[in-house]
Amino acid sequence: MCYTGSPLSRGRTVREKPSPTMTADPVAIARNLLRCRSVTPAEGGALKFLETTLKGAGFTVHRMTFSEPGADDVENFYARIGTAAPHLMFAGHTDVVPPGDEKAWTHPPFSGEVAGGELYGRGAVDMKGGIACAVAAVLDHLVANGGKPKGSISFLITGDEEGIAVNGTLKLLQWAAERGEKFDHCILGEPSNVNALGDTIKIGRRGSLNGHLIVSGRQGHVAYPDRADNPIRGLVTIVAALQAEPLDGGSALFPPSHLEFTSVDVGNKTVNLIPGEARARFNIRFNDMHTLDSLKALIERRAARAAGSAIKFAFKWEPSNAGVFAVKPGPFTDLVAGAIAKATGRKPEFSTSGGTSDARFITQFCPVVEFGLVGQTMHAVDERVPVADLTALTAIYRTIVDRYFA
């Protein structure tokens, strides 16, 4: 067992004067989680701790292990209280990336030490700290409301986010859907903020697509080019054409889509040989003006126009589960932004930047926004979070839950 004591222990070090309804201490919960060595795919006791904590507050808890050939088995977690709508889900992961050289840390990465007003540990911001704040906020809300929400609250927590993520959130959502679970909104507590708590809500992500362009020619002697067909000429023509024209001008929620070549390959080690084939690889980060299919069609059309009848080419597309998605600004994003403004005075930016996250799976089931701690130290040596941020994020989540069920 990696934790000790009660998760509900009063945070006298944090809250000088705890009010009668504010009993859960996010710092105590975060410390318990940080002391679990839950490097992907190890559960490390983190889910067990959440199970004990949430069962104690009346949640029904399900623990399940998912498998996939060639991948590690991973434990996952779903807890719900209430049976009625609306249903607000908090999503996240308790797995963490390895700490690297543990001696490089000022405080050991799995000790959960507080020093200089900051809580240290692998996962402090990504994202055990965020989970701790959500748990504390929900426990407080329940205590203040007779132990039951006016609707349902759930925690959907995976142990497979930092790895290859095949035994995590997607399977968990499919499992929940098969049971008839219906979600109305989700908050994913990933570290969304850039510099200060409350500066950024992620409301969507660009899609990502990888493709290969293959141009075929005819191999031959470099001194007799009339007897060969050099595919490098064709490749250069198509690469230039695809780079010349923007994919779009951006949309209301997203910046312009972007195609970037990442490799051009012939692999020819011989100086007097015209190669038979040339290849290029590229990635496209795309906005909501495209789908995966419409984007492939656009690229193939532009290449065909540049190639004319002379250049023989083909595209190979890598499978992608990273389509574009966004939550349209509206009542739910306003609710989150309002709670942030109340606690921090900041007006958050609605962002669609950055890489991909489990939100890409959740969006297939309900609207999802990402809001958690500040991402500055995630995955770094000395990952840490100011205790004040844990207190403030708990207050934000509490306001969200209170207003959601008001």
Ligand SMILES: [Zn+2]
């Ligand atoms: Zn994360």
